[in-house]
Amino acid sequence: MTFEGFPAAALDFYDDLEIDNSRAFWDANKHVYIESVLAPMKAIVAEMEPEFGKAKIFRPYRDVRFSGDKTPYKTHQGAFLPRAEETGYYLEVSARGVRIGAGFYHASPERLAGYREAVAENGSGRQLSRIVNKLRSAGFDIGGDRLKTRPRGVEPDHPRLELLRHRSLVAGRMLGFDPVIHSAELTEVVRADFRAFGPLVDWVVKHTAS
Template identity: 55%
Template sequence: MTFEGFPVAALDFYDDLEVDNTKSFWEAYKAVYDKSVKAPMVALTDALAQEFGDAKVFRPYRDVRFAKDKTPYKTHQGAFVAVGQASGWYVEVSAPGVRVGGGIYEAGGPRLAAMREAMADEKTGKVLQRILRDLERGGFEIAGERLKTVPRGYDKEHPRIELLKMKTVLGMRSYGFEPFVHTAELLDRVREDWRRLRPLVSWIAEATAI
């Protein structure tokens, strides 16, 4: 299947799912999901695979075993190309439209310690600062989980203390529902933004390779 964009029906599907997140709605409109959401997402990630690698297209079902919110279905469809554990490139379609990103969404224990060590290092820390600054100048939002306090073992006067407080690091861009998300042009937009995110993804992969 050639990627031709996400149809308006994909965004409408998630608009309706947010209102009626039930099994009966899902079963009634699963054909819309398959045709307008899943199939285009697979086509998009297949078209990107040669350059970036194979993507995992996430299941639409929520894990509600330990959640207070028992609604059964995710209100977005995401796909992820892994470079390392919990790090790589991301693309998502939902009611608000399409967004892309890259970075690391979970780091714990030794991997978090290794990432912080690279952030604290004069050379590699400054490289990351420059990468994030360039992404922000290019219109990306720098997001991620952040500590409110100084991480243990680091001086609060460290020149990169705000960076060291970050437990995850993500560069994100939202396309919303701009007209091009419904066309084949979206493929070029995602490809170009993933390329722009490559320095961040590569930095994280190297820093957390333990």
């Protein structure tokens, strides 16, 4: 299948699913999910795989075993192209449109220690600062899970304190309802963003991957 964009039916499907997250709705509209969500997602990540690696398309079912929220279905469809553990490129479609991102989404204590050691070291830490500042200047959001205070042993005036607070670090942007999401041109938008995220992903892999 050639990617021609996510149809409006994909966004409408998730809009309705947020209102009626039930098996009855899912069973009655599963064909919409397969045709308008899953098939286009498979098509666009297939375009990315030769350059960015094999993609994982997430299952639509929520794991409700340990959650107070027992709604059975995810209200978005995500795809992840990993470079290392919990590190790589991400694409999502939901009722709010399309989101593109990259970075590391979780780190074991060992990987987090490696990340903070690299951020604290002047050479690698300054390099990450330049990468993050360049992405921010290009209009990308910089986010991730962060400590509210500072890591133990870090001075309050450390020049990279904000980066040291991160327990995950991601860059991305929400395309939302931009008309491009409904066209084949989205392929080049995603590819360009993934390439822009490349230095961040490379830095994380180099300094945290075992």
